[in-house]
Amino acid sequence: MAARQPKFERLTADMRRERLVEASINCLAVEGIQGFTVDAICREAGSSRGLIVHHFGSKDALLAAVYAEVFQSLLAGLDGIDPETATPEALVDGVLSGGFQDRKYLNVWLALWGEISVNPGMQAEHRKLNAMFREKLALSLEAMAKQRGTAIDGYGVAILLISLADGLWLQQSIDQSLLASDRAKELCLKVVNAALSGGLNL
Amino acid sequence: MAARQPKFERLTADMRRERLVEASINCLAVEGIQGFTVDAICREAGSSRGLIVHHFGSKDALLAAVYAEVFQSLLAGLDGIDPETATPEALVDGVLSGGFQDRKYLNVWLALWGEISVNPGMQAEHRKLNAMFREKLALSLEAMAKQRGTAIDGYGVAILLISLADGLWLQQSIDQSLLASDRAKELCLKVVNAALSGGLNL
DNA sequence: CTTGTTATTGTATGAATGTTCAACAGTGAC
């Protein structure tokens, strides 16, 4: 007699939550916010429909969990960067590659930004996480400027770099024929180098 | 006896289309793509539900019309700028204020970008319109560089400026506490001036 | 083996969605 076949896989709550978050990212990536439906997500995650409410309470709470996850991978791009020894190349690489580099995430970020701009809870989270990111960048930038004997406004340059990287990534993701990704990196690098050498008066 | 009261206002097709497009923009602005529903749009436009299909054929076609309208106001920001006599200030002003300046449009653009990245027809339109915008910018930038006696890659600087402006506007729209809009303008201006004087080697 | 906990399922439900369509009515031509 064959071994008994369980009717479903029973996971720990954390593992199931993780699977649902990843499935959500895939759904968002492919079809945008229109594809972010309970049916599609659970199909992608290989579970039944009831689990989103059971593990997250609501679909909105799941989207918040997606944001936390995606932002983690953005922060990870700056991991391993030591403010004292970092090079401009490493910094630009970190900003451009953390969670972003992949065009796949365009629709994920579009959905998240839309939600952040409307949902006060997510806006608070966004401010907190973004401040961390900016802080880390600003420290590295100021350390590098110091080595060159120039004084800069690290906060201002950080905003400049983040905005430029976001804008380039956005344009490139929407229309891939616009520019190659190494060209985007080159543009960022030139601006950062100019800022660090005092050429932008920042 | 009172004058007969018409049961509804009968407009020309063009006027009705315009009203529906404007109503769509308002709906998108307030609630994002979630608020872009036939019911909400027609309520906002003060008409019955049947008119979207009647005048546009489908809701998707209406969104395409919204894109055309919004991009027009983006192009209008560069109107009146003569490549030969333009100043960097005027150019940066034009890029930052055309159709963008207003935080109100954040959700409109997020929805449009999402659709563009997925819908081939809108992607083609996007490429065409964006190329026009870039072309106009590049011409003005090259003319200004020439006056300063430097040779630049107008196309590259245009992409740099557009991306930076987009990124700054995006960050600022998502979190208004991040930076003031005159600060954003100042950052753009410094980068453009550096580029025009050859400081960025572009 | 028995039992308790809880992850999981899948149906039920009611609200909201985009589109269709036949009837209606404003408007200008004659």
Add this chain to the structure above:
DNA sequence: GTCACTGTTGAACATTCATACAATAACAAG
């Protein structure tokens, strides 16, 4: 006044949606 044209209405329709919930079953503890 009569007519044709077409902008407009609003009910009908089939889907799809998020959520609620009671039944089921996996799994660990004893």
